[in-house]
Amino acid sequence: MQQATVDELTHIQRLWPSFEQLVGLRGRKMYAQIDERQNTYTVCTPVKEHDSPDRLGLQLGTLAGGWYLRGRLVGDPPQIYGRIADGVAELQATLPADDTRPLVEFYRRRDQIELWVPIRS
Known part of the structure; x- marks a missing residue:
């Protein structure tokens, strides 16, 4: 599941808390993809069995x-x-x-x- 914004600090700082609230943090692996060509920053987490990306208004994607x-x-x-x-x-x-693939941040632990x-x- 993923949600994207413009790759600018103020947008990123707003995106993370709202995404974390939507999906929850417990038991989640959290990633971000940065597409420098498109100037986008996308937060993402693998889909779990009981997730409903559509209901949450999130898109699906793959690293x-x-x-x-x-x-x-x-x-x-x-x-x-x-x-x-x-x-x-x-x-x-x-x-x-x-540069045809995005940079990735993997939030291994806090x-x-x-x-x-x-x-x-």
Whole structure:
């Protein structure tokens, strides 16, 4: 299940709380996809057995497959969120990114975020 907005901080800060309220956090894996070409930021979580995406007004989608260069940020919210852009930039400087696929943030735990930069295979 997913919900998208413009890739701008104020929009992102409004999207996360409303999405979390709709789907709940307990037992959820939470992701975000950032499509730099389309300037979109999409929050998403896998569909569970009793979920009703249509009833919640959410779309269905799939994380893009392929190879990713991964990095991990560790720290307490909200400070950890301010480190995401620099972490992505550091990963992008390492290898040529595949700009046909979105960047991914995987919110592993409250204090851990994995950053996935798609790379060409």
